[in-house]
Structure formats: structure tokens, C-alpha cells
Amino acid sequence: MHLAQLRLRDFRNYARLDVDLTPGFHLLLGGNAQGKTNILEAIYLLATLRSFRGVGGAQMIRHDHRGYFVGATVVGEGTHAVKMYWSPKERRLTLNGDPVRRLGDYLGVLRVVVFCTEDLQLVKGAAGQRRRFLNLLLAQTHPAYLTMLQRYARAVRSRNALLRQRPLDETALESFSREVVGTGTEITRLRHELIPRISPLARLAYRRISNDAEELKLEYRPSVRADFAAELARVRTRELNYRTTLVGPHRDDLDLTLDRKPASQFGSEGQKRSLAVALKMAQAEYVTGLRGAPPILLIDDVMGELDAKRRAGLLPLLERSHQASGQVFMTCTEENWPHELGRRLQRWEVVSGTLNRVADGAAAPA
Amino acid sequence: MASLPPSLTRLIAALSHLPGVGPRSAERLALHLVQGEPGGVKELARAIVEARETVRNCSTCGALTETDPCELCRDDRRDRALICVVERPVDILLVEKAGVFRGRFHVLGGKLSPLNGVEPEDLRIAELERRVGPEGIREVILALPTDVEGDATCHYLAQRLREVGIQVTRLAHGLPAGSGLEYADELTLTRALEGRSSVL
Ligand SMILES: Nc1ncnc2c1ncn2[C@@H]1O[C@H](COP(=O)(O)OP(=O)(O)OP(=O)(O)O)[C@@H](O)[C@H]1O
Ligand SMILES: [Mg+2]
Ligand SMILES: [Zn+2]
Numbered sequence: 001m002h003l004a005q006l007r008l009r010d011f012r013n014y015a016r017l018d019v020d021l022t023p024g025f026h027l028l029l030g031g032n033a034q035g036k037t038n039i040l041e042a043i044y045l046l047a048t049l050r051s052f053r054g055v056g057g058a059q060m061i062r063h064d065h066r067g068y069f070v071g072a073t074v075v076g077e078g079t080h081a082v083k084m085y086w087s088p089k090e091r092r093l094t095l096n097g098d099p100v101r102r103l104g105d106y107l108g109v110l111r112v113v114v115f116c117t118e119d120l121q122l123v124k125g126a127a128g129q130r131r132r133f134l135n136l137l138l139a140q141t142h143p144a145y146l147t148m149l150q151r152y153a154r155a156v157r158s159r160n161a162l163l164r165q166r167p168l169d170e171t172a173l174e175s176f177s178r179e180v181v182g183t184g185t186e187i188t189r190l191r192h193e194l195i196p197r198i199s200p201l202a203r204l205a206y207r208r209i210s211n212d213a214e215e216l217k218l219e220y221r222p223s224v225r226a227d228f229a230a231e232l233a234r235v236r237t238r239e240l241n242y243r244t245t246l247v248g249p250h251r252d253d254l255d256l257t258l259d260r261k262p263a264s265q266f267g268s269e270g271q272k273r274s275l276a277v278a279l280k281m282a283q284a285e286y287v288t289g290l291r292g293a294p295p296i297l298l299i300d301d302v303m304g305e306l307d308a309k310r311r312a313g314l315l316p317l318l319e320r321s322h323q324a325s326g327q328v329f330m331t332c333t334e335e336n337w338p339h340e341l342g343r344r345l346q347r348w349e350v351v352s353g354t355l356n357r358v359a360d361g362a363a364a365p366a
Numbered sequence: 367m368a369s370l371p372p373s374l375t376r377l378i379a380a381l382s383h384l385p386g387v388g389p390r391s392a393e394r395l396a397l398h399l400v401q402g403e404p405g406g407v408k409e410l411a412r413a414i415v416e417a418r419e420t421v422r423n424c425s426t427c428g429a430l431t432e433t434d435p436c437e438l439c440r441d442d443r444r445d446r447a448l449i450c451v452v453e454r455p456v457d458i459l460l461v462e463k464a465g466v467f468r469g470r471f472h473v474l475g476g477k478l479s480p481l482n483g484v485e486p487e488d489l490r491i492a493e494l495e496r497r498v499g500p501e502g503i504r505e506v507i508l509a510l511p512t513d514v515e516g517d518a519t520c521h522y523l524a525q526r527l528r529e530v531g532i533q534v535t536r537l538a539h540g541l542p543a544g545s546g547l548e549y550a551d552e553l554t555l556t557r558a559l560e561g562r563s564s565v566l
Contacts, residue, residue, distance in 0.1 A: 104551060147553050154514045161480035171525050172478060172486060175518040
């Protein structure tokens with residue numbers, strides 16, 4: 001899968017960008033604050049309709065402008081034109097010229113995996129970070145997952161609204177509990193199935209990029225261990241006090257351990273960083289295995305943070321993506337660009353919101 | 367700067383309150399009306415006022431009607447023992463179009479939605495319970511949307527009506543008729559599988 005074209009209008013510091021792209025490896029080079037990450041953010045946004053920086057739409061509009069536009073031609077199973085316009089007043093999303101009605105129809109069209117400094121939160125951050133990781137992975141590989149997740153979230157919010165009311169309407173509460181239990185059980189089941197599939201991939205990736213012999217383990221910690229309805233009944237009095245839904249997949253976590261010790265507490269910074277990269281590599285491998293074609297890889301600043309050994313660990317993934325006519329975008333400042341990737345790459349120079357192709361044969365930056 | 371005459375501005379403001387009409391189209395409609403043929407505009411105004419004054423909800427089933435009870439409720443050829451519960455008055459037309467249902471209707475007027483502050487008392491549920499006893503109803507068929515609120519409302523109604531000892535059914539979730547599996551989304555397929563029935 002690759003992007004054949006990318007177009008930006010008033011997106012971050014890009015007033016206007018029209019660029020044709022080939023499959024393969026793209027290196028975005030430039031000083032700080034020139035707009036390298038912004039390009040990755042735009043591609044990720046088209047794929048997931050979110051920013052990997054965790055910000056809302058308004059922040060991505062170029063200062064003092066009304067709305068942004070991001071568009072691309074995606075070549076995967078067929079060729080697709082995707083276009084997105086966002087302003088505080090208007091949102092438009094089209095696939096091949098038609099407005100997108102169901103997100104499920106859209107989200108499989110462009111698949112990406114991002115590697116960025118924020119990934120460290122997968123290890124260090126709260127459980128929500130890891131749930132989001134599982135959600136994205138399942139949404140990329142299981143077509144009904146997203147609809148289910150949306151239904152579940154709505155049912156939980158409805159249920160919480162009922163729990164806040166006095167007097168309590170028992171019958172209405174039970175009606176929404178039923179929906180929570182139905183979709184929640186299915187979500188838990190899919191997560192149960194997923195973990196053992198990505199766990200060996202993550203372990204292998206971790207071994208490849210770290211110098212340590214520690215054994216990485218991923219373990220699913222579902223909030224609901226047996227029967228969801230029974231567990232809801234069990235916490236009932238507490239729910240009436242807290243006035244919110246206390247059990248369910250919205251409370252799940254994923255335990256990450258190195259030699260059976262929680263990585264967040266006992267891992268070194270380097271180990272945590274390697275673990276975060278390993279999780280993302282597992283995501284890329286899993287999506288590739290299931291879909292037959294590698295997702296587009298977006299690699300932001302990560303190389304600079306990894307030492308040579310860890311960088312070398314990432315290489316097989318990059319190479320594989322390369323061979324399968326996939327596409328990789330990697331940002332680098334001049335100082336830390338990975339020379340081991342010297343062959344066959346397209347270099348781009350990013351200077352304050354412009355992208356310039358560096359001709360083949362031009363001297364590599366020192 | 368020249369501005370629009372006040373009466374035209376008022377007309378634009380009034381039109382822009384209509385559903386699906388934004389400020390732009392309100393302006394376009396208003397300009398069209400004030401420059402149109404006076405007879406046509408009078409006719410339109412009369413039609414609006416007349417429709418508003420004569421159309422009301424049937425006090426029995428909630429359908430839109432000019433006579434109370436409505437035609438459907440007065441039609442003795444329709445089965446009194448069957449009642450089909452729908453969310454909105456227009457849903458009656460949809461079911462009627464299929465032409466196979468020969469019972470009566472009941473409009474709920476919405477669905478339970480704690481997030482939008484719609485509670486059971488805001489729906490025509492008490493009216494439904496009142497009908498169920500005296501009208502000799504045997505089965506209540508729920509034809510409500512299949513979203514979270516629709517599903518919860520079905521379950522809620524089933525619980526309330528269980529107390530009066532009546533059979534409550536709901537429309538099957540299935541595949542769109544006349545199309546292949548490739549046109550059904552995954553959730554529809556999942557539910558169609560759950561609701562599968564024996565072939566022979
Ligand atoms: N909404 C916006 N409108 C205009 N400019 C913006 C907007 N948001 C960010 N910028 C600008 O974009 C630039 C940052 O872009 P980006 O984060 O892509 O930098 P970068 O090239 O990745 O830098 P670094 O090497 O430091 O990571 C800054 O100059 C910032 O002021
Ligand atoms: Mg950056
Ligand atoms: Zn009637």
C-alpha cells in the first residue's frame with residue numbers, strides 16, 4: 001500500500017502542498033520546526049481521522065485561516081481518492097468523490113502505523129493509552145470492531161446518565177445494561193483473541209532491538225473475567241454510590257512485563273523506549289500478516305533516540321516494507337539521519353512548510 | 367451600506383429555522399418568494415396555515431391525521447389483536463408501503479435516550495399500556511431502529527408489557543432482501559447469523 005499523491009491546504013504550516021510520491025523509502029530532512037512531523041500527522045489523520053499528537057481539528061488549521069484540507073491518492077487494493085476538509089463549522093470526508101456515510105467503509109482504505117516519541121506513553125502512561133493501541137489494531141484488522149466500540153461507548157454513557165438520576169429507573173437501567181453487556185462481551189472476546197497473536201510478534205521485535213535478554217510478556221487484564229452481567233450485579237451498590245459504570249472493557253488494561261516485572265516501574269528508559277517500538281513493530285507485522293500488504297510506516301524522530309543496535313533491529317521491518325512495494329516516511333534532522341539506510345531512498349528537504357525533492361546522486365548530508 | 371428590507375430579513379430568519387435550511391438557502395428561498403408571482407405565494411401561505419390547523423396526532427395511535435381517530439384506527443378490516451409500535455409517524459407509511467401488515471399502529475414519539483434527556487414519560491408508553499387491555503391485543507410488534515437507543519427501548523417496552531402478559535416480538539435483523547452478502551455490513555451479518563432460522 002502506498003500514497004501516490006498528497007495534497008495539503010492550510011494544514012499546520014503548509015499553505016499549499018501538492019506532491020507526487022512513489023512506493024519506497026522517503027526521508028524527510030530538515031531543521032527543527034520546519035514541518036516534518038506535520039506531514040506525518042496529515043497522513044495519519046487521513047488514515048485514522050485523528051491526530052497522533054492527540055489534538056483536535058482546530059489546532060491543525062493554519063493560523064488565521066478558516067479550515068484545512070488534506071487529500072491523497074491511495075494505491076492498495078485498487079486506487080482510491082480520499083479527501084477531508086475540516087473547519088469548526090464544516091466537516092467533509094469523501095472516498096472517490098462520494099461522502100462517507102459509515103466510518104467502517106472508510107477506515108480500511110489507508111492503513112498506517114506511526115512510530116513517534118509519544119509512543120513511550122504506551123509503556124509509561126495510563127491504561128487508556130494501551131486500550132487505544134488495542135482499539136486501533138482491532139479496527140485495522142476487524143471490520144465490525146469500530147461500530148461495536150462506538151455502540152459500547154454510547155451504551156455506557158447512556159447507562160452512566162441513568163445512574164446519575166434520582167429516583168433510579170431500574171427498568172431503563174436494565175435495558176441499557178443489556179446493550180453494555182452484549183457489545184462489551186464481544187469486545188472483551190476480540191481483545192482476548194488478539195493478545196496471544198501479537199504477543200510473540202512483540203517479543204521477537206523486542207529481542208531484535210534490545211540488547212537485553214529479558215523476556216517481554218504481554219498479558220491482557222480484562223476488567224470482566226467471567227460473566228459480564230454477573231459482575232455488573234456484583235458491583236451494583238458501589239455503582240449507585242459512584243454513579244458510573246465500574247466494570248467493562250472501558251476499564252481493561254494490557255500488562256507489559258520484562259522478566260515478570262512491570263516494565264513501567266522497573267524498566268530503564270532505554271528498555272521502555274525499545275518496548276514501545278516493539279509494540280508498534282508488532283502492530284505493523286500483524287496488520288501485514290493479516291492483510292497481505294504492509295501498512296504505510298510513519299517514523300517520527302524515533303531513529304534519533306535509538307542507538308545503532310536498536311536501529312539495526314528496526315531495519316528488517318523497513319526492508320520488508322520496502323520489498324513489498326510498501327512505503328515508509330521517516331523524519332530526521334540532518335545530524336542524526338541513519339546512514340545505514342543509504343541505499344535507494346528518496347530524500348526530501350523540508351523548509352518552513354515546503355517540500356523539495358533532493359535529486360538522486362546529490363550528496364548525502366554529512 | 368444598503369441592507370435588505372426589514373420584512374425580507376424577518377422572512378429569512380423565519381425560514382432559516384426550518385430543518386435542513388441554512389442561512390444561505392433561507393436567503394435564496396426568501397428572495398425567490400418575494401420576487402415570485404403573488405398568487406403562488408398566497409397559495410403556499412394558505413396551504414401552510416391550513417395544513418397546520420387541520421393536521422393533528424390521532425389520539426389513539428399517534429399517526430398524523432385530519433380526523434380523530436385516524437383512518438387506520440377506524441378501519442374495521444384491520445386486525446385489532448396486532449399492534450405495530452414505531453418511533454415516528456412517518457414510519458407508519460414505511461410499514462404500510464410494504465403492504466403486508468394488517469394490524470394497527472402505535473407511535474412512540476421517540477426512543478429512550480438518557481443522553482438527550484428522553485425518559486419513559488416523554489414517550490407514548492402509558493397510552494400503549496392503556497390500549498393493550500381494552501382493545502384485546504394479542505401481540506405487540508416492535509419496529510424500532512436498531513441503534514443503541516432503539517434496542518434499549520425495545521427491551522424496556524418488553525419488560526413493561528410483560529407485566530400485562532402479552533406477547534412482544536421485534537422485527538428480525540436480517541440481510542437486505544434481493545442483495546448478496548457483500549452488501550451487508552459486518553454487524554448486520556453478525557445479527558442475521560444470530561437470528562438465523564431453519565430452512566425446512
Ligand atoms: N496551526 C498551525 N498553523 C501554522 N503553523 C503551525 C501550526 N501548527 C504548527 N505550526 C508550525 O509548524 C512548525 C512545526 O512543524 P513540525 O512539528 O512538523 O516541525 P518538525 O519539522 O517536525 O520539527 P522538529 O524537528 O522540531 O520535530 C512550527 O514552525 C510551528 O509553528
Ligand atoms: Mg518533528
Ligand atoms: Zn390512529
